[in-house]
Amino acid sequence: MSASGSTDIDFIDLRSDTYTKPSLAMRQAMFEAEVGDDMVGEDPTVNRLEAMCCELFGKPAAVFCCSGTQSNQAALWAQCRSGDEILIEQFGHLANYEAGAPAVLSGVSIQLISGDQGMLDVSHLEGRVRPREQHFPQTKVLCxxxxxxxxxxxxxxxxxxxxxTDWGRDRGLRCHLDGARIFNACTARGYSPADVATLFDTVSVCFSKGLGCPMGSILVGDEETIAMARRARKIFGGALRQSGIVAAAAIYALDNHIDQLAEDHRNAYRLAERIDQVPGLRIHLADVETNIVFFQVDSTLGSAKEFAGRLREQGVRMYDIGPGRMRAVTHRDVTAEMIDRAADVIEKVARESC
Ligand SMILES: Cc1ncc(COP(=O)(O)O)c(C=O)c1O
Structure with a gap:
């Protein structure tokens, strides 16, 4: 049995930090959670989590949601009306991996902007806000x-x-942050959650990624916007009853799991340094600053999909993301020793693929 109480599976899973399993201590906290009916605001554990997040992010209001998709989409629903448009970097999760939800749920169109490794700067954004004229969707939220x-x-x-965010605000836009991994950003850059949140109208944060919870996200913002997001959560079918059981996991993670993220980042860099030594693989070490590592597979080794398949046969799982591009994600269920074993396998598979 592993520390999470599940049967050990004999592979090293670097597919995503979403694959983390709740630890026994987290499960114990869930078991002991005091609960009530959250839909009417009577779950003491959910209320405590929302209050903790208001404090942590320096915002007056928060709403606990089922998933990052739900909290992102509730934020859009709360701040847009049908026919509006959002601005987002071309690889943004909210635009690409949430099943077209901005269009489905809020009637919102998306202007994808090419940035730099997923990040936007003012130079990418100039000229992107539409004129307030009848032909155009109204540009409303910068994500x-x-x-x-x-x-x-x-x-x-x-x-x-x-x-x-100054650029957006000067142009009358609302600013939303998909902070699914905001604590990783804080760990990498040394700023606090409140330093970041003060720049945004709404921030969505996931507990189910590197923090190791089975589910749950939070959306923080001002009272009025969060009241609307709470309504969106109800419309989307995400208003739950005794959800204190999962909120307890989030509280446990906030109290106990944030410090571990630095270790995940060290493990990511440890893996990246080994990949850097492997002929046929290319990586920019300077770009590795969180728990997510990207590298390129030279076409002489076959496609990234084939490479991922061979790794899998040797007990290491990670995703091929686009042509020649691989992604490995470290997390709390992967130790430094497992990283070394994964690196040995990557080296062997690359050597045998030549
Ligand atoms: C950046 C980002 N935002 C949002 C989400 C959505 O979270 P969920 O899977 O809980 O809906 C993810 C999920 O991986 C993500 O990586």
Missing amino acids: LENTTNIGGGRAYPLDQLQRV
């Missing part, structure tokens, strides 16, 4: 992602976040 996921696993510098 950023921190850390970036598919874009490159990067954490924004605080001054860049300040510059970009």
